[in-house]
Amino acid sequence: MDTVLGWVIPAVVVFGGTAVLAMLIGWAVRASRRSPRARASADRARTDAGAALVRLDDELGDFDIDVTLAGSMYGGDAPPVLRHAKMSAQHVRDQAFGSFAELDDPALVPVERERRAKDVLARVTKALAELDAARAQYARWTAEHRSAGDEVAAVRARLTAVQRQLGDPGALVASLRGRFDPSECADAEAAAARTQAALAEASARLDTAERGAADPTRNALPDLAAAERALRDAQDAARRLDQSAERLTAASDSVAAQFADARSAVRQAAALREQLEPDAAVRLGTAIARASAELDAVEPDSARRPMHAVDRIARIRDGLDLATGDARSAQQRLRGAQTALPGTLATAAAAVSRAEGVAATAGADARARLALAQRALGDAQRGTDAMTALDAARRAIRHAEDAEALANYDRLGRR
Numbered sequence: 001m002d003t004v005l006g007w008v009i010p011a012v013v014v015f016g017g018t019a020v021l022a023m024l025i026g027w028a029v030r031a032s033r034r035s036p037r038a039r040a041s042a043d044r045a046r047t048d049a050g051a052a053l054v055r056l057d058d059e060l061g062d063f064d065i066d067v068t069l070a071g072s073m074y075g076g077d078a079p080p081v082l083r084h085a086k087m088s089a090q091h092v093r094d095q096a097f098g099s100f101a102e103l104d105d106p107a108l109v110p111v112e113r114e115r116r117a118k119d120v121l122a123r124v125t126k127a128l129a130e131l132d133a134a135r136a137q138y139a140r141w142t143a144e145h146r147s148a149g150d151e152v153a154a155v156r157a158r159l160t161a162v163q164r165q166l167g168d169p170g171a172l173v174a175s176l177r178g179r180f181d182p183s184e185c186a187d188a189e190a191a192a193a194r195t196q197a198a199l200a201e202a203s204a205r206l207d208t209a210e211r212g213a214a215d216p217t218r219n220a221l222p223d224l225a226a227a228e229r230a231l232r233d234a235q236d237a238a239r240r241l242d243q244s245a246e247r248l249t250a251a252s253d254s255v256a257a258q259f260a261d262a263r264s265a266v267r268q269a270a271a272l273r274e275q276l277e278p279d280a281a282v283r284l285g286t287a288i289a290r291a292s293a294e295l296d297a298v299e300p301d302s303a304r305r306p307m308h309a310v311d312r313i314a315r316i317r318d319g320l321d322l323a324t325g326d327a328r329s330a331q332q333r334l335r336g337a338q339t340a341l342p343g344t345l346a347t348a349a350a351a352v353s354r355a356e357g358v359a360a361t362a363g364a365d366a367r368a369r370l371a372l373a374q375r376a377l378g379d380a381q382r383g384t385d386a387m388t389a390l391d392a393a394r395r396a397i398r399h400a401e402d403a404e405a406l407a408n409y410d411r412l413g414r415r
Contacts, residue, residue, distance in 0.1 A: 038110035045117035046103050050364030052124040053100055056093050056131075057367060060086070063131050065228045066138065068158075085134035092127040096120050097371040100364060148213035148220040152206065155227055159202055162231055166238045169195045172245055181304040184248055187354075191241035198234035202227045240353065247350055251306035254342060258313050259299055261339035265320055266291050268336075272327045280327075287323030291316050307350065314340065314347040318394060337386040341393065345380055348393040351400035352377050355407070362407035369406060373399035 067082045099120050103113055169192035176185045205227035212220030266288055273284045294316050302309035317340040328336070352373050359370040376396035383389030 035110075038114070042110040042114040042117065045114040045121070046100075049096075049100060049103075049117040049120040049124070050368075052121050052128070053093070053096050053364050054367065056089065056096070056124045056128055059128060059131055060089055060093060062225075062229075063089070063135065065225055065232065066135060068228055068232070079138060081134050081137055085130055089127045089131050092123050094371065096124050097368045098375075101368040101372055148209075148224070151224055152210050152213045152220060155209075155224060155231070156206055159199075159206060159227070159231060162202075162235060163199060166195060166199070166234065169238060169241055172241065176245060176248060179252070180248060180306070181301075184305055184307050188241055188244040188248070191237045191244060194237035195234050195241060198230045198237055202230035202234060205230060240357070243349075243353060247346060247353075248307055251310045251346060252303070254346075255302050255306045255309050255313075258310060258343045259295065259302065262291075262295055262313050262317060265317060265336055265339070266295070268328075268332065269320055269324050272324055276327060284323050284327070287320060291320050307346075310343045311347045311350070314344040314397075317344070334386060337390045341380075341386050341390050344390055344393040344397070348377050348380060348396040348400070351397045351404075355400040355403040358407040358411070359403040362403075362410040366403050366406035366410060369399050369403035373397075373403055 063082075063086055067086055099116060102108075103117055103120075108116070173185065173189050173192045176188055205223045209220040209223035209227055212218040212223060269284060269288050269291075273281050273288065276284060294312065298309050298312045317336075321336065321340070352370075355366075355370050355373055359366040373396045376392045376399055380389045380392035380396060383392060
């Protein structure tokens with residue numbers, strides 16, 4: 001017995017000590033992965049990735065101008081080296097924005113968050129280098145084969161075509177003002193003013209570039225690029241003007257039907273209330289009363305403010321859906337989604353458009369949230385299942401409002 005104990009006890013001490021040591025090491029490793037130092041390192045990596053991603057997004061905007069200029073000199077199609085570099089960088093940017101948004105997942109430990117942020121940074125840095133290489137290669141070709149006068153003539157032709165295409169933005173705004181409340185026309189008015197200002201800027205820059213092209217001591221390319229950028233701004237503003245007018249007209253055409261559908265949803269909720277337990281019935285009754293009161297408040301002014309009405313109806317329906325919860329049958333939920341979807345889609349499209357107007361020049365967080373909103377809106381518009389599409393549209397609204405808030409916060413921070 002003494003012999004057995006003589007070797008068992010030391011073995012227990014050795015192996016037990018080893019197990020305790022292993023546990024302590026494991027605990028220390030896990031603690032270090034979540035330590036304040038690890039979190040700070042992950043935050044720095046995320047900031048670096050975000051800054052690089054913003055630079056890539058901005059560089060793609062400038063690079064697109066190079067592609068457009070090249071296309072105007074190539075008979076409408078840019079050289080392959082530019083087109084391929086642009087498509088590759090766009091793919092990287094779109095994926096990187098998704099990966100960047102995932103860095104906010106609270107389930108990620110700091111070490112994993114840092115690893116993913118560094119992966120985003122590496123992909124974005126590589127894409128930036130490829131854009132620079134393509135731009136340099138094209139610049140060498142241009143210097144050998146094209147003249148500033150050729151480029152000025154090509155952009156001048158584009159300016160003339162764009163002016164003819166856009167017509168008079170003020171006429172469309174005037175027609176909207178005659179039908180709707182000024183608050184409903186504000187986005188369209190801003191877009192029209194931006195269109196006209198951008199066209200004037202493009203014309204002035206092109207005149208300067210033309211004088212530079214005639215003077216061998218001057219470089220016309222900066223003014224030429226600025227003219228092209230102003231042209232793109234004009235087209236973008238005109239697109240926003242058209243979209244604002246289309247949304248406003250569509251809201252006006254559909255608002256009466258959407259009120260009818262919302263009233264029907266309230267009646268269905270009231271019928272469901274009769275089948276619930278007393279406590280649940282009281283809660284649903286409160287939600288029904290609130291929805292009815294909000295509809296009553298919005299409806300009288302809906303002809304002059306249809307976009308406002310459509311937005312409020314979508315949010316009222318959202319709240320009513322949450323209140324009814326699982327009390328509805330599958331068929332009732334499907335019917336509710338089908339009638340709520342058009343108004344919610346319109347609200348989502350308007351929210352994404354507003355976010356695009358401010359978030360496209362903001363920091364990485366706002367741009368990443370905007371990318372999520374755009375993706376969700378696309379899913380909603382393409383969806384064939386009403387309930388899934390409705391969820392996507394509501395998700396797009398939340399992401400777009402977050403993007404707008406983040407962009408406004410960035411703007412305040414830069415003042």
